[in-house]
Amino acid sequence: MTHRAPYRADVVGSLLRPSTVKKARLDYAAGTISATGLRQAEDEAIGPVVQRQAEAGFKVATDGELRRAWWHLDFWESLEGLDVVDAESGIAFQGVSTRPKTMRLTGPIAFPSDHPFLADFAALKDDAIAVGLEPKITIPSPTVLDFRLDNERIDHDAYADRDAMIDDLVQAYRDALASLYASGARYIQLDDTAWGYLCSDVELEKARARGIITDGIAERYAILINRVLEGRPSDLTVTTHVCRGNFRSTWISSGGYEPVAEQLLGGTDYDGYFLEYDSDRAGGFEPLRFLPQGDKRVVLGLITSKSGELEPREAVIARIDEAARYAPLDQLALSSQCGFASTEEGNLLTEDEQWRKLESVVSIADEVWPD
Numbered sequence: 001m002t003h004r005a006p007y008r009a010d011v012v013g014s015l016l017r018p019s020t021v022k023k024a025r026l027d028y029a030a031g032t033i034s035a036t037g038l039r040q041a042e043d044e045a046i047g048p049v050v051q052r053q054a055e056a057g058f059k060v061a062t063d064g065e066l067r068r069a070w071w072h073l074d075f076w077e078s079l080e081g082l083d084v085v086d087a088e089s090g091i092a093f094q095g096v097s098t099r100p101k102t103m104r105l106t107g108p109i110a111f112p113s114d115h116p117f118l119a120d121f122a123a124l125k126d127d128a129i130a131v132g133l134e135p136k137i138t139i140p141s142p143t144v145l146d147f148r149l150d151n152e153r154i155d156h157d158a159y160a161d162r163d164a165m166i167d168d169l170v171q172a173y174r175d176a177l178a179s180l181y182a183s184g185a186r187y188i189q190l191d192d193t194a195w196g197y198l199c200s201d202v203e204l205e206k207a208r209a210r211g212i213i214t215d216g217i218a219e220r221y222a223i224l225i226n227r228v229l230e231g232r233p234s235d236l237t238v239t240t241h242v243c244r245g246n247f248r249s250t251w252i253s254s255g256g257y258e259p260v261a262e263q264l265l266g267g268t269d270y271d272g273y274f275l276e277y278d279s280d281r282a283g284g285f286e287p288l289r290f291l292p293q294g295d296k297r298v299v300l301g302l303i304t305s306k307s308g309e310l311e312p313r314e315a316v317i318a319r320i321d322e323a324a325r326y327a328p329l330d331q332l333a334l335s336s337q338c339g340f341a342s343t344e345e346g347n348l349l350t351e352d353e354q355w356r357k358l359e360s361v362v363s364i365a366d367e368v369w370p371d
Contacts (some may be wrong), residue, residue, distance in 0.1 A: 256283020
C-alpha cells in the first residue's frame, strides 16, 4: 500500500500559471501567435513544473492544468453534444464571480477519439516518466455536469429531460477512462464540486431553483459514479477530489461531510478521496468513520491553497492524528486542500509560496508515514 496512488503526499492538480503561459494565452487571443506557438509555450512551461514536483519529493506529477482556462469547461467543450456558451452571469463566489460561461447540451453526448486531453496526457506522461514520476490527469466528474446544467440549457430535441442523458453521459465517461488508459494513464482523478454542494443547505436550495431534484441525490450520484467505474482495469487508480469552490482564493459552499459521507465514502467505488479540511467550513473528521477498512485512502487537504501563509507543521500533524481517531492512519494521506489555480486566474499567492506549500506536504507526510 505504501507505494501506490493516491500517495502519502499527493498533488490535487492545478498550479499557478507561469508568466510565460499567461503571456502566450494573451498573444494567442490577440492573434499574434498561432495555436502551435501557444502549445510550444505550454510545453516549455510544463516540463519545468513536472521537474519541480520531482524536486519537491512527490512520486506523482500533474501538468498543473496549464493548458486549461477552466478546470472543467475545457474538458466538456470537447465532448460531442456539449457547447460552452456565454451566460447571463458568472458563478458567484464570496465577493467575486467567474467569467460568465456555462454549458449547453445539444446532445447526444459522446467522447471523441480526438479529444485534446489525450494528447495533453501523452505529453505529460513523457515529462513525468523522464523524471521518474507517475503522471496523473484530472477531469471533471460527470456529477458536476448534472448538478450545474440548467434545465433551460438542455436541447429537448436531443433529450426529453435530464434523466434521458444519463446513459450517454455514463458511456462518454467510460470511453474517456478507456481512452486515457489506452494512452498509458494509470492514475485518473475526477474533480467534483457536486458532493461539496450537497453538504450545503444554501446550495441545495439553489439547485432546486434550477430544477434539480435533490431528494435521494447522493444515492443517485453514487450509482452514476459506480456505473462509470464498473469494469475498469485493476491497475487503474481512480480518485476524486471534493471541492467547495476555488476561485481567486474564495469559496462557495460550507458544511461538513456528514450528509453525504456514507454514500460517498462507503457507497462509491473510488480508490481514494481528496477531502478539503483547511477550514471550519469542512466540519470535523467524524464522517471519516464511513471509510471502509481496506485499500481505500482519504487524502486530507489540510494545507490551504487559498493563501501563502504556511501552516505550522505541528498543527498539521496534530490534525492528522485527530483524523486517525476515525479512520486508520494507514488509510490516510496528505495534500493541499485544492489546486492552486482552478481557473487560469489563479489564487492569491505567489509561485514561491505555492511551492513551499507543496514541499511542506511532502515533508510532513514523510514524517507521519516514514515507510
